[in-house]
Amino acid sequence: MKELSLNILDIAENSVKAGASLTEIRVTEKDGLLTLRIIDDGCGMTEEVLRRVTDPFYTTRTTRKVGMGLPLLKMEAEMTGGEMTVTSRYVGDFPEGHGTEVTATFYEDHIDFIPLGDVVSSITTLIQGHPDTDFLFDHESDAFHVTLDTRELRGILEDVPLNSYEVIMWIDSYLREQYEEDPLS
Numbered sequence: 001m002k003e004l005s006l007n008i009l010d011i012a013e014n015s016v017k018a019g020a021s022l023t024e025i026r027v028t029e030k031d032g033l034l035t036l037r038i039i040d041d042g043c044g045m046t047e048e049v050l051r052r053v054t055d056p057f058y059t060t061r062t063t064r065k066v067g068m069g070l071p072l073l074k075m076e077a078e079m080t081g082g083e084m085t086v087t088s089r090y091v092g093d094f095p096e097g098h099g100t101e102v103t104a105t106f107y108e109d110h111i112d113f114i115p116l117g118d119v120v121s122s123i124t125t126l127i128q129g130h131p132d133t134d135f136l137f138d139h140e141s142d143a144f145h146v147t148l149d150t151r152e153l154r155g156i157l158e159d160v161p162l163n164s165y166e167v168i169m170w171i172d173s174y175l176r177e178q179y180e181e182d183p184l185s
Contacts, residue, residue, distance in 0.1 A: 003117020004036065004106075007076070010069040011038045011102055012126050012135070018042025018100065022134045022151075025123070027116070029141035033082075034106045034116070044090040044098040053086055073104050080110035120175045123148065124168055131163035137175075146178040 015023040020042035074084040082105035091098040
């Protein structure tokens with residue numbers, strides 16, 4: 001993919017399909033290392049699926065014969081000298097505390113590093129497309145800290161849907177303002 005924000009969108013969509021009520025998207029940039037963590041409380045994966053999840057010729061989808069999301073993310077991380085790990089607890093084995101965590105690390109100074117891209121558009125797209133799912137977005141670096149928790153928005157907005165035009169435009173603006181704030185002021 002041309003930017004990591006598209007990987008975020010793809011993996012978070014998988015979380016929603018896995019029945020997650022909360023998907024955490026955490027991005028940390030420190031000492032030249034970008035770490036991306038996507039954590040959900042969905043149904044998780046069986047040991048068999050977990051073993052095969054980075055094989056591009058394996059997918060649980062019935063509409064196509066390949067699954068490129070995680071294999072691409074793994075390749076993109078490894079191209080920079082980083083790595084990707086996937087851990088999962090399947091609901092059949094863990095009735096409580098099930099879900100999946102994908103962690104990928106990237107060395108930002110590597111020539112093959114793919115930029116994060118328009119992560120704000122990816123987050124607003126997720127919220128607009130899945131207004132009944134909660135998302136926690138947290139992006140931290142030495143220069144800024146951007147965060148949004150839809151659970152907090154729900155508490156404030158009460159009966160206003162998160163995917164209403166006004167709310168989506170506010171979310172977009174709110175996130176972009178956090179990125180633009182001067183950290184030294």
